Amino acid sequence: MxxxxxxxxxxxxxxxxxxxxxxxxxxxxxxxxxxxxxxxxxxxxxxAGGIRQQWSSPHNVILAMRSVSLFEKLSGETATDIEYKQGGYLVLSYSEDEAREFEKNVRMQRELGLDVEILTPKQIKERYPYLNTEGVKLATFCQKDGHANPxxxxxxxxxxxxxxxxxxxxxxxxxxxxxxxxxxxxxxxxxxxxxxxxxxxxxxxxxxxxxxxxxxxxxESYRHQIMVTEAVRNFLDPMVISFSGNFYIRQSKHGQFIMGQGDADEKPGINYDVTFKFEKDMVQKMMNIFPPFGNLRIIRHWSGHYNMSPxxxxxxxxxxxxxxxxxxxxxxxxxxxxxxxxxxxxxxxxxxxxxxxxxxxxxxxxxxxxxxxxxxxxx
Ligand SMILES: Cc1cc2nc3c(=O)[nH]c(=O)nc-3n(C[C@H](O)[C@H](O)[C@H](O)COP(=O)(O)OP(=O)(O)OC[C@H]3O[C@@H](n4cnc5c(N)ncnc54)[C@H](O)[C@@H]3O)c2cc1C
CATH class of the missing domain: 3.50.50.60 (FAD/NAD(P)-binding domain)
Structure with missing residues (x-):
């Protein structure tokens, strides 16, 4: 030194x-x-390694769009394969109010130059037949979103x-x-x-x-838990997320599913413990949204923190x-x-x-x- x-x-x-x-x-x-x-x-x-440009605040959209253009060059510039995949982000809305918010966000995102689609439940089902669309009002989708290995x-x-x-x-x-x-x-x-x-x-x-x-x-930092399943054949291209449904899930390059959800009861502070409740809730939710998941085994479960601003x-x-x-x-x-x-x-x-x-x-x-x-x- x-x-x-x-x-x-x-x-x-x-x-x-x-x-x-x-x-x-x-x-x-x-x-x-x-x-x-x-x-x-x-x-x-x-x-979870998610890389999404679909935000409700223009600053986050602008920062994420610039980041995507840099992520696209990162593996080449650093000679490291970061497992970057632009399989899109499918954002599901489960309430009418949220659906209207999404339409407003999409207008703002398009004005900033982002290519975003709005999909009806029928269109979602045509693209992703394994997804249960019950209760879904609409989805937004940006093909250039995706994920990488953190x-x-x-x-x-x-x-x-x-x-x-x-x-x-x-x-x-x-x-x-x-x-x-x-x-x-x-x-x-x-x-x-x-x-x-x-x-x-x-x-x-x-x-x-x-x-x-x-x-x-x-x-203030809040614990967030996350888990990963055993690997299966790759079939889930986009990262799927819902704010009202409170979950996100993606499939890694090697076939594992990585998923998480927030917990409104978390207190601020550093806490690396994991709970069985998280696993139980997450599994029940995922089996409803992705019925074929029924036989998958969980291989690991850990926690980290969101450092939240007001x-x-x-x-x-x-x-x-x-x-x-x-x-x-x-x-x-x-x-x-x-x-x-x-x-x-x-x-x-x-x-x-x-x-x-x-x-x-x-x-x-x-x-x-x-x-x-x-x-x-x-x-
Ligand atoms: C479960 C979970 C899922 C998430 N999913 C996503 C996602 O899909 N996409 C996304 O964009 N973000 C996601 N995030 C958020 C993302 O992980 C963080 O926003 C991001 O990693 C922050 O990076 P950082 O470098 O600021 O923090 P960190 O990666 O925490 O790095 C900070 C470092 O500072 C070190 N440090 C702290 N104090 C000191 C000190 N006094 N001296 C020396 N070193 C110190 C720490 O040891 C740490 O290594 C997720 C977070 C969690 C917990």
Whole structure:
């Protein structure tokens, strides 16, 4: 470890590694990433890997569209197959009110240039005969949505960043940060370094890291459980999701089904336990929606966290109170899919004073002074 780096990134999840990768790609390689455990050990390595552009808030649509254009090049750019598949996302609505919301969202998404279809239950059944459409009012579908393997994507960024000169330190926990006008002293369990810029990419621990420089980031982490079945022949091309039905499911490249649902009774905090109730509820729901699933065996079940913001949109920017302190936090269950655009935008802000491809100026912490408009398309 050197005594000084120009940039220190706290967190080796997909956000921290994407920031580091983009900084290096744009020429800044004097970067240290400090990760308290190992690369992809946080929410990234526990997530479903869904990549969706169909959102209710324009910011999320714009960030996701930019991310998709970067995901399309990521395997080639990093020489790592991230198992990226653009099999589409089928978003099911189970209520009339939600169906009207979806129609409104689709108008906004199309205005932003996204190619989205609206499907009737009959059209859904024609395309996906194995899906039970009972109770479904309509679905929206975007073919360019899809999924990738989160571990491979996280490691693709980490390895490519390291190859370009970034220093990655695992099992290195940031325990304190001192701010001295135009520089920071970073205290870790393995030593102390000086830096000009800090990026808080600490995922579920984003609030703790903000507090180290007296910034109260309004984020809270909630446990989310997820499980995977044994592998069968590939037949489910799209990722299927429903907000009112409260589930998502996709089939991986190797044939396993990965699925999850939210739990409105969860309390904020870090909790990695798993419950039998989750398995039972999930299995019952899935056997109703995908009747052929009846004989599938569950092989693994784990949990991770959504780092929630008050409006379920990410909080990204540079602190005005502590110049040089950047944050990319509060991803509210969609940080994997937004990581390419967010990493690029933070790197551009740091090196050029503003992000070039997407405008993130309205996503900083100050937006909460004006009130919140909540992103609704979250499970
Ligand atoms: C069950 C589940 C399903 C999900 N499905 C999807 C999905 O389909 N699509 C999607 O886009 N998103 C999904 N998400 C959300 C997604 O996982 C997160 O938004 C994303 O991984 C956030 O990335 P990150 O790098 O910010 O956080 P993380 O991956 O958690 O990385 C943060 C890292 O910071 C480290 N760290 C924390 N504090 C310190 C410290 N003091 N010093 C050093 N290191 C520190 C942690 O160890 C961690 O590795 C899901 C999440 C869960 C739990």
């Amino acid at each position: 050197k005594n000084e780096y120009r940039v220190v990134v706290v967190g080796g999840g997909i956000i921290g590694c994407s920031v580091a990768y983009h900084l290096a790609k744009f020429g800044e390689t004097d970067v240290a990433v400090f990760e308290k455990d190992f690369i992809s050990s946080g929410s990234t390595g526990r997530c 571990h491979l994507a996280n490691f693709a960024y980490a390895r490519a960043a390291r190859k370009m000169g970034v220093h990655l330190f695992t099992h290195t926990k940031v325990v304190g940060i001192e701010f001295h006008r135009s520089s920071f002293i970073i205290h870790t369990n393995r030593g102390t370094v000086k830096t000009r810029f800090v990026v808080n990419a600490a995922g579920s621990y984003s609030r703790d890291v903000g507090k180290m420089v007296n910034i109260d980031l309004p984020t 409006d379920a949109q990410p909080i990204i920017g540079q602190s005005s109170a502590v110049p040089g302190f950047y944050y990319a936090v509060g991803f509210s269950g969609h940080g994997f899919m937004l990581a390419p655009a967010v990493g690029e935008a933070i790197a551009q802000m740091m090196l050029h004073g503003k992000s070039i491809h997407v405008d993130i100026s309205e996503l900083d912490i100050d937006r909460f002074k004006k009130g919140v408009l909540r992103e609704k398309n979250v499970v």
